[in-house]
Every structure is written in C-alpha cells, then in structure tokens.
Amino acid sequence: MMARSLNNRIKTAFFSALLVLAVAYPVLGLKLTTVGIKLEVHGASPAMLWTIAAAAIGMFLWQLLRDRLDGPLSSLPSLPGLPASASSFLTLPSTQRWIILGLIVVGLAWPFFGSRGAVDIATLILIYVMLGLGLNIVVGLAGLLDLGYVGFYAVGAYSYALLSHYYGLGFWTCLPIAGALAALFGFLLGFPVLRLRGDYLAIVTLGFGEIIRILLRNMTELTGGPNGISNIDKPTLFGLSFERRAAEGMQTFHEYFGIAYNGINKVIFLYLVALLLVLLTLFVINRLLRMPIGRAWEALREDEIACRALGMNPTIIKLSAFTLGATFAGFAGSFFAARQGLVTPESFTFIESAIILAIVVLGGMGSQLGIILAAVVMILLPELMREFSEYRMLMFGALMVLMMIWRPQGLLPMQRPHLELKP
Amino acid sequence: MSRPILEVSGLTMRFGGLLAVNNVALTVQPKQVVSMIGPNGAGKTTVFNCLTGFYQPTGGVILLDDEPIHNLPGHKIARKGVVRTFQNVRLFKEMTAVENLLVAQHRHLNTNFLSGLLKTPDFRRSEKAAMEYAAHWLEQVNLTEVANRPAGTLAYGQQRRLEIARCMMTRPRVLMLDEPAAGLNPRETEDLKALIGMLRDKHDVTVLLIEHDMHLVMSISDHIYVINQGTPLADGTPEQIRNNPDVIKAYLGEA
Numbered sequence: 032m033m034a035r036s037l038n039n040r041i042k043t044a045f046f047s048a049l050l051v052l053a054v055a056y057p058v059l060g061l062k063l064t065t066v067g068i069k070l071e072v073h074g075a076s077p078a079m080l081w082t083i084a085a086a087a088i089g090m091f092l093w094q095l096l097r098d099r100l101d102g103p104l105s106s107l108p109s110l111p112g113l114p115a116s117a118s119s120f121l122t123l124p125s126t127q128r129w130i131i132l133g134l135i136v137v138g139l140a141w142p143f144f145g146s147r148g149a150v151d152i153a154t155l156i157l158i159y160v161m162l163g164l165g166l167n168i169v170v171g172l173a174g175l176l177d178l179g180y181v182g183f184y185a186v187g188a189y190s191y192a193l194l195s196h197y198y199g200l201g202f203w204t205c206l207p208i209a210g211a212l213a214a215l216f217g218f219l220l221g222f223p224v225l226r227l228r229g230d231y232l233a234i235v236t237l238g239f240g241e242i243i244r245i246l247l248r249n250m251t252e253l254t255g256g257p258n259g260i261s262n263i264d265k266p267t268l269f270g271l272s273f274e275r276r277a278a279e280g281m282q283t284f285h286e287y288f289g290i291a292y293n294g295i296n297k298v299i300f301l302y303l304v305a306l307l308l309v310l311l312t313l314f315v316i317n318r319l320l321r322m323p324i325g326r327a328w329e330a331l332r333e334d335e336i337a338c339r340a341l342g343m344n345p346t347i348i349k350l351s352a353f354t355l356g357a358t359f360a361g362f363a364g365s366f367f368a369a370r371q372g373l374v375t376p377e378s379f380t381f382i383e384s385a386i387i388l389a390i391v392v393l394g395g396m397g398s399q400l401g402i403i404l405a406a407v408v409m410i411l412l413p414e415l416m417r418e419f420s421e422y423r424m425l426m427f428g429a430l431m432v433l434m435m436i437w438r439p440q441g442l443l444p445m446q447r448p449h450l451e452l453k454p
Numbered sequence: 455m456s457r458p459i460l461e462v463s464g465l466t467m468r469f470g471g472l473l474a475v476n477n478v479a480l481t482v483q484p485k486q487v488v489s490m491i492g493p494n495g496a497g498k499t500t501v502f503n504c505l506t507g508f509y510q511p512t513g514g515v516i517l518l519d520d521e522p523i524h525n526l527p528g529h530k531i532a533r534k535g536v537v538r539t540f541q542n543v544r545l546f547k548e549m550t551a552v553e554n555l556l557v558a559q560h561r562h563l564n565t566n567f568l569s570g571l572l573k574t575p576d577f578r579r580s581e582k583a584a585m586e587y588a589a590h591w592l593e594q595v596n597l598t599e600v601a602n603r604p605a606g607t608l609a610y611g612q613q614r615r616l617e618i619a620r621c622m623m624t625r626p627r628v629l630m631l632d633e634p635a636a637g638l639n640p641r642e643t644e645d646l647k648a649l650i651g652m653l654r655d656k657h658d659v660t661v662l663l664i665e666h667d668m669h670l671v672m673s674i675s676d677h678i679y680v681i682n683q684g685t686p687l688a689d690g691t692p693e694q695i696r697n698n699p700d701v702i703k704a705y706l707g708e709a
Contacts (some may be wrong), residue, residue, distance in 0.1 A: 318573075323563045333546045334544050337545070339508075342533040451552075452552040
C-alpha cells in the first residue's frame with residue numbers, strides 16, 4: 032500500500048517535472064533573433080537553462096514531498112495581513128458606505144492635482160468599475176454566469192459612435208439611447224436564453240458576445256468594418272466643448288471662462304463624467320439591493336424551485352437582472368466611445384468579458400467596494416508592471432492564483448444589507 | 455354540500471414506462487383538511503407536483519373553482535392561490551427569517567422600478583405593510599425571536615414553521631403540505647396540528663396534506679385519500695379509513 036502510493040507519487044512528480052521542462056524550454060530556453068531579414072533560433076544563456084533545470088527539479092521534489100509538506104504549510108495563517116475582525120468590519124454595509132463616501136470626496140478632488148497620465152488611467156479604471164458593477168448585477172446578485180457581457184458594452188459604444196457619426200447627436204443625448212439599446216439587446220437575448228442554466232447559459236452568452244463583435248466587423252458599410260468609426264465627439268459641458276477650437280456654432284470651455292487652453296481640462300472633465308456615471312450606477316445598485324426585485328434575485332439564486340412555488344416568475348426576474356446589467360454596459364460603452372474617439376470591433380473581444388468577470392470574482396461576488404478595489408487592481412497592476420514587460424502577464428496570472436488560494440471569496444466579500452425586524 | 459374548491463379527475467402521470475400516478479381523483483371542499491396517505495413511493499408527492507404545475511400531468515383534469523389549471527406553469531398556479539411546502543424544506547437559507555417572508559410577498563408589493571429607486575411614499579408604505587404582515591405571521595408561528603437570523607441556522611422545527619408562514623404570505627386558498635411533521639418531535643407535532651387547525655378555522659385556508667404520522671392524520675383530517683402504487687385505493691372519513699380492510703392490507707401486508 033505504502034510502496035504503491037510512493038510509486039504513484041514518483042510518477043506524478045516525474046510527469047510534473049517533465050511538464051515544467053516542456054513548457055519552460057520552448058518559452059524561455061529558445062530565443063528568436065533577427066539576423067538581417069531572417070529569424071534565427073538560438074539557445075538561451077546557460078544561466079537560463081540552469082534555472083529551467085532547477086525549476087524542474089524543484090517541481091519534482093515538491094510533488095514528491097507535498098504530502099509531508101502540507102501539514103506544516105496548512106498550519107500557517109491562511110489569510111496573511113488581514114485579521115478576521117478587520118475583514119468582517121470592512122465588509123459591513125455601514126462601513127462600506129462611509130468608505131465609499133470618503134472615496135467620492137477624494138475621487139472628486141484629486142484629479143485637479145494629479146498628472147494627466149494618472150487621471151487618464153483613473154478614467155479607464157472607472158469605466159471598468161462601471162462594467163464590473165453592471166456585470167455584478169447579473170453574476171453576483173442574480174447568479175447568472177454571463178460570458179458575453181462585452182457584447183452589451185459594444186452595443187453601447189457603437190450606438191453612440193453611429194448616432195454621432197450619421198446624425199451628429201451629442202454625447203448626453205446618446206447616453207440614455209445607448210443604455211436603452213443595450214437594455215433592448217439584453218432583453219432580446221435574455222428572453223430565449225434564460226431558460227438555460229449554468230454552463231449552458233455561459234456558452235450561449237459567450238456566443239452572443241462574439242456574434243456582436245463579428246457582426247460589427249463585417250457590416251462594413253454601416254460600421255466601417257475593422258477600421259471602426261473614428262472622430263467621435265467628446266462630451267460637452269452644457270454645450271461647451273473642451274477642444275482647442277469649437278465646431279461651428281459652439282463655444283469652447285476655455286473661451287467661455289476666459290482662461291488659457293489647457294489639454295488637461297478635457298482629461299479631468301472626462302474623468303469627472305466617468306465618476307458621475309459610476310456614482311449613478313452605485314446609487315441604483317444600492318437601491319436595487321433594498322427593493323423587492325433585489326430580494327427576488329437573491330432568492331432566485333438560492334432556490335429557483337421555491338421561488339416558483341411562491342408564484343414568482345423566474346424568467347421575468349432573471350430577465351430584469353440581465354436587462355439592467357446590460358443597461359450599465361451600454362452607458363459604459365457610450366462613454367468609452369466618447370473618451371476614445373474611436374471604436375473598433377477589436378476593443379470588444381472575449382478577453383474584455385473575461386477581465387470584467389475577473390473583476391467581479393476578484394472583488395467578491397456582489398460586493399460593490401470589492402469590485403471598485405478589484406477594478407483598480409486589475410487595470411492598474413498591468414500598467415504599473417510595464418517594466419517587467421513580457422513577464423507581467425505571468426505575474427498577473429500568479430497573483431490571481433494566489434488570490435484564489437488565500438481569499439477564494441474575493442477581496443471584500445459581500446455582506447448584504449439585511450432588512451431587520453425591529454421589535 | 456358546497457362546491458368543491460379543488461376537483462381532480464383521472465389524473466395520470468407517466469415517466470416513460472413507469473406509471474407513477476394512475477387515474478387519481480380528488481374532491482376537496484373549501485376549508486377542509488384533506489389528507490393523502492399511502493406507503494412510501496405510492497406517488498403522493500407526484501400528485502402534489504402535478505397539482506402545483508411542477509410536472510405536466512400525462513392525463514386528467516385539475517379544476518380550481520371550476521377553472522382548469524393543469525396546463526399552467528407552476529408560478530401561475532401559485533398565483534391562483536395553490537401554494538405548497540416541500541418534503542425537504544426549501545427555505546432561502548442565507549436570507550433571514552423575515553426576509554424569507556418578504557420575498558414571498560413579491561407579488562403583492564410595489565415592484566415599480568422608479569418608485570423603488572426614488573423611495574416614493576407609496577413604495578415606503580408598501581414595504582412597511584409587507585414588514586408588518588411578515589411580523590404578524592412570525593408571531594403566529596412563534597418565530598419572532600429569531601426573525602433576524604439566517605433561515606439556515608434555525609432549528610429544524612422552526613424551519614418547518616417558517617416554510618408554512620412563507621406560504622401564508624402569498625394569501626393562498628389551498629395550502630399543500632408535503633410531510634410537514636417529518637422530523638418533528640411529538641411536542642412539535644402537536645404545535646403543528648394546532649397551527650393547521652388555526653389556518654383552516656381562522657384564515658379560511660383549505661389544507662391538502664401528505665403525511666405518514668397516522669396520529670396526526672387521523673386526528674385532523676376531514677377526509678382521507680389512500681393511494682397505493684399510484685392507484686387510488688380508498689377514500690373516506692378517518693373512521694372509514696381506519697376500518698377499511700384494503701387499507702389495512704396495503705399497510706400491513708396480507709394477513
């Protein structure tokens with residue numbers, strides 16, 4: 032018995048080591064160098080080869096001895112750096128409200144002192160916060176796995192881009208239209224699809240996201256195909272443009288207030304618009320949690336059969352989550368188009384859906400503060416790790432794995448605002 | 455006799471080659487407690503599932519107040535006032551007891567999106583009324599002290615009572631209880647009996663009961679149906695059933 036399990040372990044360890052070699056050698060051990068116009072394959076430096084060998088041996092030993100190592104390892108604290116009481120304090124709804132209030136004040140004030148690049152990245156983060164919050168309605172609250180969320184994002188972005196391009200409509204007019212169109216798509220997709228559950232739903236939504244992207248790429252006459260639509264107008268402040276020169280019949284911000292033109296004004300304004308949209312999203316979701324529909328979503332996530340037995344229509348309830356989630360993606364999309372000034376189908380690939388879903392899961396399903404934090408981590412980290420160049424995605428992946436080991440419930444798991452019966 | 459509230463005839467449910475329910479007929483008068491008994495696997499729960507729309511019966515007619523309901527989906531039947539509990543308790547475990555009761559009132563609340571978003575007076579009023587109704591029923595089933603605890607952490611007997619209270623939130627006309635006394639101690643069973651009697655007498659609810667606890671069934675039922683292997687075996691008052699030789703044979707085997 033003992034001998035056989037040892038035998039098994041040696042086998043596992045051997046194959047694990049082999050796997051390390053098989054993966055690491057082609058990736059790290061071979062180098063492509065351009066010689067003139069040709070590519071040549073060279074072996075890497077001996078140091079690198081030794082490192083690979085050491086990694087393989089390390090893996091072999093680890094697999095061989097992991098049973099014996101597991102004991103002492105599992106006695107280590109499972110949650111480094113954050114004691115349980117602090118963590119539960121952080122996830123209380125009342126605490127979260129104060130933290131969010133503080134964040135709003137800081138969020139409103141800091142861009143006036145920050146650098147242009149920082150404000151720009153912050154705007155990008157806010158877009159993802161909005162997307163994360165929207166998807167959170169579908170995944171975190173209603174428990175429906177949606178892998179095609181980026182489809183609604185694309186609908187929102189292209190709604191604004193097309194309306195602006197063909198009809199010259201402004202951002203603020205198009206924002207509600209984009210939200211409504213995305214909601215319509217959510218409704219239309221949800222209607223037939225929400226009878227499915229779990230994996231099946233995930234696959235259909237995944238397909239939907241891809242269909243939208245491919246449609247956008249192939250309807251060349253309307254959407255410009257792979258080139259997308261460019262020169263989309265930026266948002267205005269009550270008709271005041273932030274460009275250096277206003278279009279005909281419009282006034283610019285700096286002329287109206289009699290200040291010198293400064294490019295950063297536009298960046299800050301975009302940031303503030305994004306912040307406004309995020310706050311709106313937060314407000315709506317906060318209300319939803321305390322509304323009958325919010326309770327119905329949670330009940331449905333827990334037990335669909337019991338819901339049906341109580342006279343609730345599961346399809347309608349799911350559909351409302353799906354439609355609302357899509358609406359926020361539509362808002363985020365139209366803002367994205369306005370900020371970027373350019374939309375192409377390649378901005379809406381599956382990886383975007385995956386990142387948004389990762390934000391929701393990383394933040395702790397259903398938790399709003401968690402999602403804000405996760406969006407900051409997910410967007411900021413790759414930016415900060417730029418100096419590690421090609422290793423940054425590797426580090427990013429490692430970080431995600433560690434997260435799932437240490438905090439599988441997410442950074443700040445949700446604590447729902449419970450309705451209390453007061454005596 | 456008054457008009458029956460629920461009338462079932464020729465109910466048949468077939469799963470492939472298995473005939474789970476064969477030609478079952480029930481007549482339930484308003485404000486009665488009607489029990490369905492039979493050995494394990496007799497098809498009682500299948501009858502419940504057919505009545506509440508969880509299964510589409512293969513054949514037969516189900517009339518609620520002379521209106522056919524056998525082709526309706528489950529949630530529509532529930533909205534017509536036929537509500538059930540489950541053999542294995544199905545509460546929303548992560549939600550508190552009072553929230554369980556609020557969810558069940560979904561249909562009767564102001565679910566308008568905008569009024570909820572803006573917290574209009576009408577919305578507040580509706581929420582407040584729901585809370586009061588829930589509190590009232592928590593008191594009825596003696597769960598007020600545990601109102602704010604997650605339902606999953608309640609004792610088993612409390613969960614059973616909470617499930618019944620949750621059904622009452624939907625203002626049902628026919629309440630179907632699937633083995634409500636299973637897993638209860640004798641004391642809790644007595645409480646349950648009092649509760650069912652109270653529902654019938656004070657709240658005008660018709661109760662359809664599946665139960666194995668013969669003491670409970672015999673003492674509370676107005677009418678009893680016996681089902682064996684999917685087929686109706688006998689029906690009558692508790693007294694008639696107690697003395698029916700077929701029923702004794704089905705339960706105890708051939709003498």
